[in-house]
Amino acid sequence: MKKKENRPYRMTRNKAIAYAALAAVVATIGYFSINATIPANGTAPVLSPPLNHFLKATHTSKGGYLYVTTSPGGAKGIRNTSGAIVNPTYTMSKGGLQTIHFINEDYDTHSAHNLNIDEFNVHTRDLGYFESQTVSFVTDKAGTFQYYCSIHPEMKGEIIIE
Numbered sequence: 381m382k383k384k385e386n387r388p389y390r391m392t393r394n395k396a397i398a399y400a401a402l403a404a405v406v407a408t409i410g411y412f413s414i415n416a417t418i419p420a421n422g423t424a425p426v427l428s429p430p431l432n433h434f435l436k437a438t439h440t441s442k443g444g445y446l447y448v449t450t451s452p453g454g455a456k457g458i459r460n461t462s463g464a465i466v467n468p469t470y471t472m473s474k475g476g477l478q479t480i481h482f483i484n485e486d487y488d489t490h491s492a493h494n495l496n497i498d499e500f501n502v503h504t505r506d507l508g509y510f511e512s513q514t515v516s517f518v519t520d521k522a523g524t525f526q527y528y529c530s531i532h533p534e535m536k537g538e539i540i541i542e
Contacts, residue, residue, distance in 0.1 A: 419477060419516045421501040430479035430516055433470060437484045437493035445532040467537040474522050474541050483512035497527045497539065
């Protein structure tokens with residue numbers, strides 16, 4: 381049996397490049413991970429779990445352009461024939477981290493839609509048909525605030541912070 385020789389570890393040029401590339405990838409992932417935890421109206425990461433709300437933009441021949449939600453948590457309002465709440469009013473606790481998952485499901489007109497809550501610096505980009513965007517914010521003010529679509533003024537609802 382041949383005895384194995386202990387050779388000292390040797391850094392080659394290829395290994396150095398591989399380690400540098402790995403470090404760059406890890407740093408990039410870390411940077412974007414930390415930035416993803418910063419809410420729209422904040423400057424520092426918030427590491428608590430958010431309360432999730434799901435909101436869709438849609439169009440119906442009878443109702444026109446609407447925000448619709450099927451999630452029961454914290455949303456109140458008039459339900460349509462499919463059981464969804466139209467232009468819902470959300471009730472939230474002050475100081476909580478909230479996340480709105482917004483999707484454009486305007487099958488009828490394929491129009492662009494957006495979501496804005498000025499008091500919390502929440503502004504999505506104009507979303508085309510079946511695009512979505514998620515926005516997190518901290519409810520740091522009490523009161524009643526309006527959310528709206530700047531493209532279709534009839535699309536609006538309220539958020540009550542208690």
